[in-house]
Amino acid sequence: MTQRDNINDNIEADYTRIVADTEPTRFLAGSPIEIIRPIESTNPPEYALFDFDGTLSLIREGWMDVMIPMMVEILLDTGTGESRDQLHSLIYGFVTELTGKQTIYQMIRLKEEVALRGGNPADPLEYKHEYHNRLMGRIDSRREGLRTGRKKPVDMLVPGCIELLNALKQRGVQMYLASGTDEQYVREEAALLEIDSYFGKHIYGAIDDYKSFSKAQVIRNILNSGQVVPAKLVGFGDGYVEILNVKESGGTAVGVASDEAGRSGRPDIWKRERLIGVGADVIVPDFRHHGELVEYLWPSG
Numbered sequence: 001m002t003q004r005d006n007i008n009d010n011i012e013a014d015y016t017r018i019v020a021d022t023e024p025t026r027f028l029a030g031s032p033i034e035i036i037r038p039i040e041s042t043n044p045p046e047y048a049l050f051d052f053d054g055t056l057s058l059i060r061e062g063w064m065d066v067m068i069p070m071m072v073e074i075l076l077d078t079g080t081g082e083s084r085d086q087l088h089s090l091i092y093g094f095v096t097e098l099t100g101k102q103t104i105y106q107m108i109r110l111k112e113e114v115a116l117r118g119g120n121p122a123d124p125l126e127y128k129h130e131y132h133n134r135l136m137g138r139i140d141s142r143r144e145g146l147r148t149g150r151k152k153p154v155d156m157l158v159p160g161c162i163e164l165l166n167a168l169k170q171r172g173v174q175m176y177l178a179s180g181t182d183e184q185y186v187r188e189e190a191a192l193l194e195i196d197s198y199f200g201k202h203i204y205g206a207i208d209d210y211k212s213f214s215k216a217q218v219i220r221n222i223l224n225s226g227q228v229v230p231a232k233l234v235g236f237g238d239g240y241v242e243i244l245n246v247k248e249s250g251g252t253a254v255g256v257a258s259d260e261a262g263r264s265g266r267p268d269i270w271k272r273e274r275l276i277g278v279g280a281d282v283i284v285p286d287f288r289h290h291g292e293l294v295e296y297l298w299p300s301g
Helices: 064-076 084-098 103-116 124-148 161-170 183-192 215-224 240-249 269-277 290-297
Strands: 047-050 174-182 203-206 233-237 252-256 282-284
Touching (some): 064 103, 064 124, 161 290, 183 203, 215 233, 215 240, 240 252
Parallel strands (some): 047 174, 047 233
16 A cells, blocks of 8 residues: 555544654754754655645634634523533634634534534534634625735735745746635635636635545645656645645645734744644744745755
């Protein structure tokens, strides 16, 4: 069985730390780029897979502030004796545990929690659509601002990502975008951010039939197109799923521990630990130091 055969196309595994300890890490000179394990390859990557939300886009920053209160309301409606604070703590735990997977997995867990309390749960898709409706209420001004020109794309992008995408384009790297957010929204928001042209037809997102889409499936398609050597694949993401999938495929994984709310240039500690735990080779807080990162992955020498 090859490494790529280990990728299950239809199941996104829950987060499990698979890297217990790492050797002392180092930083590229003058940058916050943390090398978890040295990349030893004479073949620079020719294919790059990007996650969307939190890796490139900041349009959906603060989504937890929509999802968790909605779930608290739904569980309170079961008549449970638990307090709002107790439910918030419970839900925060499983929402963060499942962050990185398609949204539907969090809604499946919500259905289970409703049933456990004797409630009559809705279909997870109904919960997902309700969540999206509420989320749009939070982010619609951002989307509309981009449409009207009141907001510039750079205001809603992870710092430095345009420069990184340009550098990869100049090197002839084929770029793919795969997100756990619904595909229609990913395509809309990539266009609003003016980054859709970097990916062309290779923009993928979740669909209602969630078992028919996964980031692992996208990776398999990349590797099977022209029999791509896994070592020529690099993945960028702030979620554990894409990092795990890229590592299982035999590629190089760059964990993006982005501070979405503050855009501080410092890594989000929770993301950093989580990404290292599933095998990230490199950790970056954003792409401000894209030059050093590109030189490391695509050395000019």
